[in-house]
Amino acid sequence: MSTLKKLKSLFIEQDEAEVEEGKKPEKQVDKSVPVSNAPSPKPTLGTVNVEGKADTKIVETLLTAVEKNNLDGFDYLEYKKSLQSMKKMSMSEELMYQSAFATASTMGVTLDRLVETAQYYVKIMDKEMHNFGEAVSKQNNEMVVKRKEQSLLVEEQLAQKKKQIELLEKEIVTLNEKQQKLKHDIELSSNKIAQTKANFEKSFLNLRQQFESDIVKMKKYLK
Numbered sequence: 001m002s003t004l005k006k007l008k009s010l011f012i013e014q015d016e017a018e019v020e021e022g023k024k025p026e027k028q029v030d031k032s033v034p035v036s037n038a039p040s041p042k043p044t045l046g047t048v049n050v051e052g053k054a055d056t057k058i059v060e061t062l063l064t065a066v067e068k069n070n071l072d073g074f075d076y077l078e079y080k081k082s083l084q085s086m087k088k089m090s091m092s093e094e095l096m097y098q099s100a101f102a103t104a105s106t107m108g109v110t111l112d113r114l115v116e117t118a119q120y121y122v123k124i125m126d127k128e129m130h131n132f133g134e135a136v137s138k139q140n141n142e143m144v145v146k147r148k149e150q151s152l153l154v155e156e157q158l159a160q161k162k163k164q165i166e167l168l169e170k171e172i173v174t175l176n177e178k179q180q181k182l183k184h185d186i187e188l189s190s191n192k193i194a195q196t197k198a199n200f201e202k203s204f205l206n207l208r209q210q211f212e213s214d215i216v217k218m219k220k221y222l223k
Helices: 003-011 056-068 076-086 093-105 111-162 165-221
Strands: 012-014 028-030
Touching: 003 012, 003 056, 003 076, 056 111, 056 165, 076 093, 076 111, 076 165, 093 111, 093 165, 111 165
Parallel strands: none
Antiparallel strands: 012 028
8 A cells, every 4th residue: 555545544434345456436535524425516607605525636635745744753643543543443532542642652752742743744734725725826817817807808899899780790799609608618717716726625624623633632632
């Protein structure tokens, strides 16, 4: 199993039947954050306020960044692996956290080390979120703002041509078609960007909450 797959297994679980070698998983569920089985509503044209959903590829992007910045030695990620290995055992969450910490303690690992490294990985994901925001802004400018500017120009052309409607009827029909296509493209692009942004934010928040939840629990259980 690759390093990324191992890291994914700490935060995403797969149906056992789908883990067979050579078979691509069709469904992946976040372990810590409840996911509704109800289908997400499809965004309509002109709507930019869409509800995000956890996206496996986005989670992989975030975890890839975490993996690339993996610290040497035993840290939060190794502790997370220890917790994961104990989930099949019949023990309380508190005992599970304490047992994993007891093992880590034999290697000189402290609570401060676990919390510090978990917070470090949170900052790595925060940076990815910042970079994504800049990319979305650039894409929005290229795919929406510029097309809106084109749309305004076409509006002006239409206003002029309508004064000569009898002589320029054919040209006006062509421009109307162009205008409708531009508006349609703007709406599609806006919703696609908004959905991607919402998916990323939802995935980011779901994953970030797991890190933060572990930080709280480590501080609570490992004093």
